[in-house]
Amino acid sequence: MFFIVWAHKLILLWLGFAEQRLCSVCGQTRQFQLALQYKLFTIYWIFGAVSQKQYFNLCTVCKHGDKVEASQAEAQIQKNPIPFMHRWGLLVGVAAVVLLVVLSAVSS
């Protein structure tokens, strides 16, 4: 029997660039950091694809804060912080299936 396991997940990555300021939710001076939140779609928990991403400047205690423009946030970070298999995993999985089909056709 063959079945496909798939899932959606919301991921939050802390990217650093800390600053101290007053948090309106906590009511105290807190550390704020740049964070990236994205929706991850996976097949068999390994082969992923990012469906939506947003940058925020969040309080590290209560996780409330402001949205940051992607162009502004990406100017601060040096490389894409999303792991390879989250960005390209689905494509890797499709390529592996195609490769297996081709190899089985060639060998038979």
Ligand SMILES: [Zn+2]
């Ligand atoms: Zn807070």
